[in-house]
Amino acid sequence: MKIAKIWVQGIVQGVGFRPTVYRIANALNLRGNIRNLGNIVEIILFENEKGVNLFLDTLKKEKPPIAKINSIELQWIDENDNEYDIYKKSNDFKILESSADFSGASVIPPDLAICDSCLKEIRDPNNRRYNYPFTACTDCGPRFTVIGSIPYDRVNTTMEDFPLCDECEDEYTDPNDRRYHAEASCCSICGPSLSLYKSDGKELAISNPLKKAVNLLDKGKILAIKGIGGTHLVAKVTDERPVKNLRKRLNRFNQPFAVMSSNLETVKTFAEVSDVEAKSLLSKERPIVVLKKSKNYYFEDNVAPELHNIGVMLPYSPLHHLLFSYTDESAYIMTSANRPGEPMMIENKEILKNLYGIADYYLLHDRKIMNRCDDSVIRYRNNELSFIRRSRGYAPEPYDLLKLLNPEIINKNANILSLGPELDVTFCIQKQGLAYVSQHIGNTNKFKTYEFLQESIEHLMNITKTSNFDTIACDMHPQFFTTQLGKELSEQFNANLTSIQHHHAHGAVLSADNSLDELVYIAADGVGYGDDGTAWGGEIIYTDIKSYERLGSLMPQKMPGGDTSTKYPIRMLTSILKNSYEEEELKTLLMKNYKDYFQYGEMEIKSLLKQLNSGLNVGITTSTGRILDSIAAALNICGKRTYEGESAMKLESFAYGAKDDIDIPIEIKKMDNRPVLDTKLILKDIMDKIASGENKKNIAAAGQEAVGKGLAEIAIEVAEKKGISTIGATGGVFYNEAITLATKKHIEDANFKFVQHRNSCAGDGSISLGQSIISSSLSK
Incomplete structure (x- = not known):
């Protein structure tokens, strides 16, 4: 034997x-x-x-x-x-009992939506888990958000605080039961429980807190509801009063709210749902899916103002399903409970204290959340999946780099920590060729989010059994907090510090996602620190993973006042149009059509023109985001950015459904021995069409198409010279369906293969993965 x-x-x-x-x-x-x-x-x-x-x-x-x-x-x-x-x-x-002896690479399962068997139990009046909001088994429930260390046993999770009752113990120890070693398993006798609190923090003495909470919601109250990986602020979608109150209390007047609806059939009463979108809505990961509003859309306008789409998710926890069992409402706003830019709240004391004045009531439970984890967000463009945020339901499941790429590229013996950019941050730990990308961290400019980043790194090191690093990778931007943290950690671990160019990281992820060792790609986003010290964001780049060449771009434009031009896009439009008009003519045009877009009216217009003439505090950018912002400002769609990507999102929605095709010419010029798209010409043509009375929806659609075609044209030229048959697209601009389709069509009409992200984010959420891949290749 x-x-x-x-x-x-x-x-x-x-x-x-x-x-x-x-x-x-x-x-x-x-x-x-x-x-x-x-x-x-x-x-x-x-x-x-x-x-x-x-x-x-x-x-x-x-x-x-x-x-x-x-x-x-x-x-x-x-x-x-x-x-x-x-x-x-x-x-x-x-x-046999578990052992913690092994120190290889681990894979911790993500949180998953309630399974059909558990759902049936909580709906069955004869089942002992009837109406119990924390029901789970080996096929569903929290994993990542409750685990403290490995091996994944109950003693190493936050469920250790809830000793099993006799009946649950019998299930837990029976190998033939589906709850055998289901670490989140419990019931109303031995598991977590709900409590409802008033705004002053006093608990209500009631037998059914959840039912009462729903009653309060339906009366127009705003509730903070603690879930699996964090807390949501919840309100009605069909009542103007709570929606306006929520916006006022959060100081969030325009950013769209995501909603949760009871079931797929109900979603179809207010949104268009394709087969692939329905599949994602019903998947065990249960992401937020960005759907087009239907003709019968009936929510308050302020839920997702001035947009043609809305983020929708279905219930993923027993608590959510039970919530909808007590109401006839079709959906509720379900948005992360956090102060702007800060991480979602997870501790009861913190929730009661910091949401005072925002929530009217608090529905909380007594199970500790070990790892906060925001909802994932996806979008389909022409039935192709695009991750906007890859978090709950997916993180921290790793990417197997040795399978995605040529194993000769990856150093499987290297331990690498990569820290991402500044906004929309994730971090990544690479070990034995597996790349563990964290849950969504957020804006590290905020101190609490920066603390969250450091705590999450420590925790993921713990559950992957990683004690040291050979390399710390960060962005090239010298002022990012993640860059500063990289320097500190490289000293702490005596590790190499590697700075990775932002758009190079984008390209490495795109290459890995499509198993390509080399690629010509378009990187189009808001900003990435270039190796020449300027702000890049509309680039055509060649990469072989280890290195990159910038071979084309949008025309460099002056950006007066740096981030001020990002917040007030009329400043960027003024800069681009500066040499297309006589100064007095431009001043008159701005005063007549855009005066209210300037913080200080005529005085600011005059000082801005002087600033552009002097060049004082004027940066240079090739950002595609700034061009889209300028188009939106020119068309009076958006004069002030109040959330990330607002101008571009509103531009896409404004252009949606445009009926007549009009042409905006594109011109490719040479600058510094590379082809550049003349964006000044595009904006001047848009201004001329506005002046001539052309339909603004049609202009908006044509402007987007011109940007997409222009970038594609340069990429085709570069790919032909490099002898590359595949062209990719990455960066946040490619969440825009119209620009993506225009780019794709132009590239494929030229007989090139067009590739996009498949299991990673086109935006900055996957930058840390790209940094990790490049660092691994450099350490071979």
């Missing part, structure tokens, strides 16, 4: 993997055992080669629904090895 030692890596802890192996082994009459090691599952079988192969084939076919096997390593052990004598005496198959 031989001894087979099998190591299985992947998502194999906390997903019912051990009881599945137990049942398969018993069905095949195999002797042996299984246990969780620190990061993997180890299986010992006392069986011949034929029996082991049958076992492995069966396991691959019958693995648990949410398990993922990344690798299986089989080692044959000498049957006379004394180490295994204790197991040879067994005549059956056993599940």
